[in-house]
Amino acid sequence: MTEADIKTKLTAIFRDVFDDDSIVLRDDMTADDIPEWDSMSHVTLVVATEQTFGIKFRTAEIEEMHDVGDFVRLIGAKVEGKAA
Numbered sequence: 692m693t694e695a696d697i698k699t700k701l702t703a704i705f706r707d708v709f710d711d712d713s714i715v716l717r718d719d720m721t722a723d724d725i726p727e728w729d730s731m732s733h734v735t736l737v738v739a740t741e742q743t744f745g746i747k748f749r750t751a752e753i754e755e756m757h758d759v760g761d762f763v764r765l766i767g768a769k770v771e772g773k774a775a
Contacts (some may be wrong), residue, residue, distance in 0.1 A: 695767050697744075701759070704739045708732055718760030744770055 698716055705714045709727050722728040728736075740762075741747055746769040756762050 692767065692770050694728060694763055694767060697763050697770070700743055701740065701763065701766070704736060704743060708735050708739060716759050718763070720759040721757065744775060746770060765766065 698745065702714065702716050705716060705725075706712050709725060709732065711725075711727075714725070737748060737753060744764065744766055748765070748769070752765055755763060
């Protein structure tokens with residue numbers, strides 16, 4: 692799965708969680724860029740992402756994510772590892 696494929700699916704998740712079809716993800720996007728992105732919506736994003744991609748994140752991995760680019764790369768590594 693390419694980063695573009697991941698971003699497409701992740702964009703749909705963000706738009707659903709925040710109920711905002713205008714969201715366009717950027718690698719440098721953080722919670723500061725979406726006013727509704729708080730700790731509760733972050734948990735919702737993580738759970739929805741795990742369900743969509745069929746992966747699980749460890750707490751330490753979640754804590755190391757600083758922006759959408761980190762999120763995309765972590766998803767890619769998890770999906771690739773799952774396929775191996």
